[in-house]
Amino acid sequence: MRKHHSRGTVLSKVLLxxxxxxxxxxxxxxxxxxxxxxxxxxxxxxxxxxxxxxxxPQWSNYVETFRRMDLLNGFKNSSIVAAGTILMILxxxxxxxxxxxxxxxxxxxxxxxxxxxxxxxxxxVVVIPLYQLMMKWNLINSLFSLILMxxxxxxxxxxxxxKTTFDSIPKDTVEAAMIDGxxxxxxxxxxxxxxxxxxxxxxxxxxxxxxxxxxxxxxTFISSSxxxxxxxxxxxxxxxxxATGIPWELVMAGSVLTxxxxxxxxxxxxxxxxxxxxxxxxx
Amino acid sequence: MKKDSIKLSRLTTYLFILPMLMIFCVFxxxxxxxxIYLSFFNRSVTGNMTFIGLQNYVKFFTSGDAxxxxxxxxxxxxxxxAAKILLGLLMALLLYRKFVGNRLLxxxxxxxxxxxxxxxxxxxxxxxxxxFGHIGQFLQxxxxxxxxxxxxxxxxxxxxxxxxxxxxxxxxxxxxxxLSSLYFIPKDYYEAAQIDGANSIIQFFxxxxxxxxxxxxxxxxxxxxxxxxxFDVIYMMTSGGPSNSSSILVNFVYQNAFEFNKRTYSAAxxxxxxxxxxxxxxxxxxxxxxxxxI
Numbered sequence: 001m002r003k004h005h006s007r008g009t010v011l012s013k014v015l016l017x018x019x020x021x022x023x024x025x026x027x028x029x030x031x032x033x034x035x036x037x038x039x040x041x042x043x044x045x046x047x048x049x050x051x052x053x054x055x056x057p058q059w060s061n062y063v064e065t066f067r068r069m070d071l072l073n074g075f076k077n078s079s080i081v082a083a084g085t086i087l088m089i090l091x092x093x094x095x096x097x098x099x100x101x102x103x104x105x106x107x108x109x110x111x112x113x114x115x116x117x118x119x120x121x122x123x124x125v126v127v128i129p130l131y132q133l134m135m136k137w138n139l140i141n142s143l144f145s146l147i148l149m150x151x152x153x154x155x156x157x158x159x160x161x162x163k164t165t166f167d168s169i170p171k172d173t174v175e176a177a178m179i180d181g182x183x184x185x186x187x188x189x190x191x192x193x194x195x196x197x198x199x200x201x202x203x204x205x206x207x208x209x210x211x212x213x214x215x216x217x218x219x220t221f222i223s224s225s226x227x228x229x230x231x232x233x234x235x236x237x238x239x240x241x242x243a244t245g246i247p248w249e250l251v252m253a254g255s256v257l258t259x260x261x262x263x264x265x266x267x268x269x270x271x272x273x274x275x276x277x278x279x280x281x282x283x
Numbered sequence: 284m285k286k287d288s289i290k291l292s293r294l295t296t297y298l299f300i301l302p303m304l305m306i307f308c309v310f311x312x313x314x315x316x317x318x319i320y321l322s323f324f325n326r327s328v329t330g331n332m333t334f335i336g337l338q339n340y341v342k343f344f345t346s347g348d349a350x351x352x353x354x355x356x357x358x359x360x361x362x363x364x365a366a367k368i369l370l371g372l373l374m375a376l377l378l379y380r381k382f383v384g385n386r387l388l389x390x391x392x393x394x395x396x397x398x399x400x401x402x403x404x405x406x407x408x409x410x411x412x413x414x415f416g417h418i419g420q421f422l423q424x425x426x427x428x429x430x431x432x433x434x435x436x437x438x439x440x441x442x443x444x445x446x447x448x449x450x451x452x453x454x455x456x457x458x459x460x461x462l463s464s465l466y467f468i469p470k471d472y473y474e475a476a477q478i479d480g481a482n483s484i485i486q487f488f489x490x491x492x493x494x495x496x497x498x499x500x501x502x503x504x505x506x507x508x509x510x511x512x513x514f515d516v517i518y519m520m521t522s523g524g525p526s527n528s529s530s531i532l533v534n535f536v537y538q539n540a541f542e543f544n545k546r547t548y549s550a551a552x553x554x555x556x557x558x559x560x561x562x563x564x565x566x567x568x569x570x571x572x573x574x575x576x577i
Contacts, residue, residue: 016377016380016382019377020382020388023374023377023388024388026451027392027394027395028391029417030395030403030406030407030451033406033409033410033417034406037409047415048414050416052417092302092303092306093303095298096300099296103296103299104296105293105296105297105300111300111304113568113572114307115303116567116568116572117568120560121311121560121564122508122512122556122560123512124512125315125318125556125557126310126311126315126317126318126553128318128549129313129314129318130314132317151306152306152311184292184295184299185295188299212399213399213401215400215519216515231401234402234405235404238404238405243414252409255402255405255406258399259394259399259402262398263393265397266393266396267393270459
C-alpha cells in the first residue's frame with residue numbers, strides 16, 4: 001500500500017508534533033531553568049522580571065561552586081558510602097539471588113515472600129529504633145552506619161534484579177557443571193556470576209544511584225559536616241540560609257554537576273528500567 | 284550419594300541466604316517489634332520509660348494531627364498516583380508512535396526521574412520563589428495572577444505545589460513502564476482491528492487498555508507505596524509546613540521523633556504507618572506472585 005498524505009494524516013502529524021512539544025516543555029522547563037540559572041551572575045538571579053537565560057553565560061560558576069560550596073568533600077563521602085554499599089550488597093545479594101534462582105530448599109517460597117515484602121518497606125517506620133541501635137553500636141556519625149542502612153533497604157530490590165538475571169541462565173549449563181564436579185559455590189563464582197556480568201553491572205548502577213540519592217539516614221545519622229554526603233550538603237544550603245542569601249547560581253551549577261553523571265548512568269540502564277527485569281521496583 | 288552428604292549439601296544451601304536474612308532480621312524485623320514495643324510507653328525527659336498502654340495512639344487520634352495527616356496522605360497518594368498514571372499513559376501512547384527523535388525523547392524524559400530528589404527540590408524551590416522564581420513570573424506574564432504568590436508558603440497551596448514536583452519526577456517512570464507493557468501487545472491485534480474498521484479510539488479502549496490494565500494496577504500499587512513513603516521530597520520542599528499543611532503521615536513520624544523529641548509518640552505513628560503500608564504491600568506482593576511462579 002502506498003502512503004499518501006490525506007488531510008487526516010497531516011492533521012494527526014501536526015497534533016503529534018504539538019503534543020510532543022507540550023510534553024517537552026512540561027518536563028524540561030525545570031531542567032532548562034537549572035541550566036539557565038547556573039550560568040547567571042548573582043545579580044541576574046534576583047533580577048525582576050525573571051529571565052530564563054543570562055546575557056553572558058558565566059561558565060566560571062562551575063569552577064567557583066567547588067571552591068565555595070564544599071561539594072568535593074560531599075562527593076568524597078557519597079562515594080565512600082556508595083562504594084561500601086555496592087561491595088556489601090553484591091557479597092550478600094549474589095548468593096541469595098543465586099539460591100532463589102537455581103537452588104531448591106524448603107523455605108524458598110517464604111524467603112521470596114520476605115524479599116518481596118521488604119522491598120516495599122518504608123525506612124522511616126523504623127528510623128527511631130535504628131537510630132537507637134546505631135547509638136548503641138557507636139556508629140552514629142559514621143559513614144559505616146549509612147552503608148549498613150543502604151545495604152538493608154536496597155538489598156531486596158537488588159536480589160530480585162539479580163534473580164531475574166540468573167533465571168535466564170539455562171538449567172543445562174548449571175547441571176553440566178555439576179556433573180563436571182563443581183559444587184554450588186564454585187558454580188556461582190565461576191559460571192553464574194561471569195555470564196551475568198551485564199545484569200550485575202545494572203545492579204551496581206541501581207545500587208549506586210539509590211545510595212547516592214538517599215536522604216533520610218544521611219541527614220539524621222551524620223552530624224559533623226566533614227562527613228555529610230553531597231545530597232545533604234545541597235539541602236543544608238537551602239535550610240541554613242534565607243532565600244535571598246543563597247548563591248543560587250553556584251547551587252545550580254553544583255546541581256548540574258551532580259545530575260549529569262546520574263543521567264548518563266540512567267540512560268545506560270534505560271532498558272532495564274522498562275524491562276520486566278525490574279518491573280516492580282526501581283527508585 | 285550418601286544420605287549424610289545430601290544433608291550437608293542441604294545445609295550449605297542455607298548459607299547462601301543466611302547473610303541476607305540476618306540483615307533483614309537485625310535492621311528490619313527487630314526494629315519493627317521494637318517500634319511496636321516503644322509505642323506503648325512514655326519516655327520522660329530523663330529517659331525513664333513508663334508503660335501507658337494505648338495512650339500514645341489515643342493522643343494521636345484525638346489531637347487533630349490525625350485528621351490532617353490522613354487527609355493529606357490520602358490526597359498525596361491517591362490524587363498523586365492518578366495524575367502520575369494518567370500523564371504516564373499519555374506520554375507512553377505518544378512515545379509508542381514512530382517518529383523522528385522518538386528514542387532521543389525517551390531518553391530526555393528520563394532526566395526528571397534520574398535527578399536526585401535533593402537537586403530537583405533545589406530547582407523547584409528556586410522556581411517557586413515569589414520574588415525571583417520562574418513560575419510566578421510566567422503566571423504573571425500570561426495574566427493568571429497579578430502579584431507574587433508564595434505557593435510553598437501558603438497553607439492552601441503548599442501540598443499541591445509539592446505534589447506537582449513529585450508528579451513531575453515520577454510520571455516519566457510510569458511512562459517508561461507503560462511503554463514496555465505496550466510493546467508486549469502483539470501488533471496483529473491492531474492490524475486485525477483496522478481491517479474490521481475500528482478507529483484508534485475504539486482500538487485503545489477495546490485492545491490497549493484491557494491488555495495493559497493489570498500492569499497498570501501493579502504499577503499503581505508500587506508508586507502508591509513510594510508516594511506513601513516519600514518523606515524526603517516533602518521535607519526538602521517545605522519541611523511539611525507551613526503549620527503541617529503539607530505534612531503526610533511520615534512527616535509526623537519524623538517531626539515528633541527528631542524535632543520534638545517525642546520518640547514514643549512518634550513510634551505510635553510509625554506503627555500506624557506500618558499497618559497502612561502492609562495492606563498495600565501485601566496487595567502488591569500478591570499481584571507479583573500471581574505474575575511469576577517460583
